[in-house]
Amino acid sequence: MDKNILQFAVLLRKAGLRVSHSEVAEALRAITLTGIDRVTFFNALSATLIKEQTDMRVFEKIFEYYFNPEFMGDDCSRFGPMIKADPKTTCQGNDIVPGRGKGRTTGFGQGRGLAAAAVDNFVQVIQAGIPEEMSALVKKGVAGLGRLDEEDLEDMKNAIRQVKVFLEWNMGIYKLENAACELDEKTWLVWQERLKTLEDMLYREMEKRLIIELGTSALEKVLARENINQLDFYRLSSQQTAEIRKKIGKIAHKLASRLSFRQKRSKRGQIDLARTIRRSMSYGGVPIKPAYRDHYPTRPEFVVLFDLSGSVKVFSEFILQLVYSIQSRYIHVRSFVFVDTPDEITGYFQNREIEDGIKDIYNLAKYSKTAFSDYGQMFIDFNEKYLEVLNKKTTLLIIGDARNNYHRDHADCFRNMCQEVRKTIWLNPEPVESWDTEDSLISLYGGLCDQVFECRNLEQLDRVARKII
Amino acid sequence: MFGSIEDVKEKLTKQNYLINYRVATAVFLAAKLQKPLLIEGPAGVGKTELAKAAAGALDTSLIRLQCYEGLDESKALFEWNYQKQLLRIQANHLTEKTWEETRNNIFSEEFFLARPLLQALKAENTVVLLVDELDKSDEEFESFLLEALSDYQVSIPELGTVKASSIPIVILTSNNYREFSDALKRRCIHLYIDYPSLERELAIVRIKVPEANEVLAEKIVEFVQSLRKMVLKKPPSISETLDWSRTLVLLGADSLDEELVMNTVNILLKYQQDIKKVEERINGLLPE
Incomplete structure (x- = not known):
């Protein structure tokens, strides 16, 4: 058992959770005190190993996958968990597999009658909301895929989509929506909750089966996907997006408090000589009380340009959140969004919730004429309309992938903007390897900037934010 | 002292504090492993109450240290x-x-003023030390506390080292106003208390507001639970449910209707936006 807990801790670390040796030792002591029936075991481990509520979801998941009899064998302590599962015994669901193995993407070949039954079943399960039925439905759906292979692991979203088609998921939601219209608000809220739970269950079931069928390597891969600190912003699930939002809030808070901490300290450091001497006059020239230089906090001014074209949208929204969480503290920000023309969005956020602001941007701001990014055109328009917002005190921050769709670059306009400001920083959410490939102009534009950063996951964002603020 | 997890549960229930198995496990482990228990969770779910109940259950005194910005050693220790x-x-x-x-x-x-932390260390029997809202204190204080809590002893220049005669049960609470350092977290047993399930909340209302009749209590809890499902700035927590139940009892209500709810909803919701949101769809939210 001890060995299993150690391995479990290793897996937790792989998923980006911080677990120290002393905590593992504590967990071991804890289970000797509490015993190891499943619920107590789970509680004891979570109390000793997990120190942050946001990590709980991942912990639950790993616990479920790792301490899973099907994965570990019947007796957890006798069989090491790293046994590769036997494909013969684990392949299930032969009875409902429509086209086994290859060719299943082409469809399930169900007759009309059966299809109608599937959607009714789905609706029924949601309306009843009995957990056993829900998990049975999910199990049936995943089993419907037949044998899972590496490809499903790589592209799990696709596999999930196939299951949803099999279960007539969207059709079910449509039917539920219609049914809810006739009923009251509360039932709809409950149903929505259940739909969310069901989707979550589906993902879990899929991962669980993948791990059982493909063994340890699959487990590690699934866990690496949970490590939100290092995960690409593009590969986030909706839950992870919510977690990232929370973490960004924390980064913002840390940045803001760090500055105030430094200012509190630094006030004591510098001695104001003139005032010290003047004060010493009343003591006959003995500088009994030194006078310190006052610190006048300056509010750094930022002008931020967000690329909102499809390719970098997710990333821009995260930065937007970061910038606005700290804005109220000490930064003066003017922000613009663009696809091929800039539009100011500063006003959308004043005294408002960030979500409402983002919604308004998409509804009201005029940032796109053609829906294809054109940095050159954007720079021209910016020069014409907004050049007066730039001055020697401002820092210009541009967030985008510099993919220009082979339009003219108009780098001279950009140079003109760079010369107006104190500093220009470019954040590129693309991996460095793909910079300057195809229509990317990052070296051309980047060459005019003071700093260019690759910024595609939370860790990098944290680092960059510390550097520039 | 607590003998087993069941024992924790039983004793706390006697104190009118209902807990589930998870919370009981954490309390039990903290007491047995002699580690501080760090409780996090939204405001008003009974974090502080847990400490009070634990002190009551062990029939010992509760020493409370309320944290605030600027709290320093002299106020906490001696x-x-x-x-x-x-x-x-x-x-x-x-x-x-x-x-x-x-x-x-x-x-x-004679000239010595022992502050909560030292009081807890010098106490003859095991006491419960509650460090409330630790997230409000400064980071320096956190590291100071860490030192005191890691080996349960402190040094005072004039008096020498004071070692705990019996190790207190330490409960730290936090509203997540700021992050704690990893060092502190590592030394603690962690517990997150979330909003209760419908059954548990109902049981809590029955215990704490026995005047409310069965039907009303059920409706109150059902309504609050459906409020929590909405996206609100500050969802109502248990203490708000209890306040609201008491108010409704005082008003002599025996069922919920739209007017009554809208007149009293400011007890549950603390933001105007939230109240507006609820007002818009009050009809759908009310239990039949």
Whole structure:
């Protein structure tokens, strides 16, 4: 058992959770005190190993996958968990597999009658909301895929989509929506909750089966996907997006408090000589009380340009959140969004919730004429309309992938903007390897900037934010 | 002391504090492993109450240290009673006492003010030390606390090292206003208390507001639970449910209707936006 807990801790670390040796030792002591029936075991481990509520979801998941009899064998302590599962015994669901193995993407070949039954079943399960039925439905759906292979692991979203088609998921939601219209608000809220739970269950079931069928390597891969600190912003699930939002809030808070901490300290450091001497006059020239230089906090001014074209949208929204969480503290920000023309969005956020602001941007701001990014055109328009917002005190921050769709670059306009400001920083959410490939102009534009950063996951964002603020 | 997890549960229930198995496990482990218990969760779910109930269950005293910005060692650990010392010195001047005598005199127990942390360490029996809202304190204080809690002893220059005669049960609470350092977290047993399930909340209302009749209590809890499903700035927590139940009982209500709810909903919701949101769809939210 001890060995299993150690391995479990290793897996937790792989998923980006911080677990120290002393905590593992504590967990071991804890289970000797509490015993190891499943619920107590789970509680004891979570109390000793997990120190942050946001990590709980991942912990639950790993616990479920790792301490899973099907994965570990019947007796957890006798069989090491790293046994590769036997494909013969684990392949299930032969009875409902429509086209086994290859060719299943082409469809399930169900007759009309059966299809109608599937959607009714789905609706029924949601309306009843009995957990056993829900998990049975999910199990049936995943089993419907037949044998899972590496490809499903790589592209799990696709596999999930196939299951949803099999279960007539969207059709079910449509039917539920219609049914809810006739009923009251509360039932709809409950149903929505259940739909969310069901989707979550589906993902879990899929991962669980993948791990059982493909063994340890699959487990590690699934866990690496949970490590939100290092995960690409593009590969986030909706839950992870919510977690990232929370973490960004924390980064913002840390940045803001760090500055105030430094200012509190630094006030004591510098001695104001003139005032010290003047004060010493009343003591006959003995500088009994030194006078310190006052610190006048300056509010750094930022002008931020967000690329909102499809390719970098997710990333821009995260930065937007970061910038606005700290804005109220000490930064003066003017922000613009663009696809091929800039539009100011500063006003959308004043005294408002960030979500409402983002919604308004998409509804009201005029940032796109053609829906294809054109940095050159954007720079021209910016020069014409907004050049007066730039001055020697401002820092210009541009967030985008510099993919220009082979339009003219108009780098001279950009140079003109760079010369107006104190500093220009470019954040590129693309991996460095793909910079300057195809229509990317990052070296051309980047060459005019003071700093260019690759910024595609939370860790990098944290680092960059510390550097520039 | 608690004998088993079941025992924790039973004893706390006797204190009118209902807990589930997970919370009981954490409390049990904290007591047995002699580690501080760090409780996090939204405001008003009963974090502080848990500490009070634990003290009640163990039939021992609760020593509370309320944290705030600027809290420092002297307020948390000990202080010399400065004013009293001054008076003593002045009084001694009038007598023939030497300075040596005075000095020995003014640094004695008489002039010593033990603050919560030291009180907890010096207590004869096991006490419950509640460090409330630790997230409100400064980071320096956090690291100071860490030192005191890691081996349950503190050094005082004039008196020497004070070692805990019995190790107190330490409960830290936090509203997640700021992040704690990893060092602190590593030393704690962690517990997150979330909003309760419908059954548990109903049981809590029944215990704490026995005046409310069965039907009303059920409706109240059902309504609050559906409020929590909405996206609100500040969802109502248990303490708000209890306040609201008491109010409704005072108003002599025996069922919920739209007007009554809208007149009293400001007890549950603390933001105007939230109230508006609820007002818009009040009909759908009310239990039949």
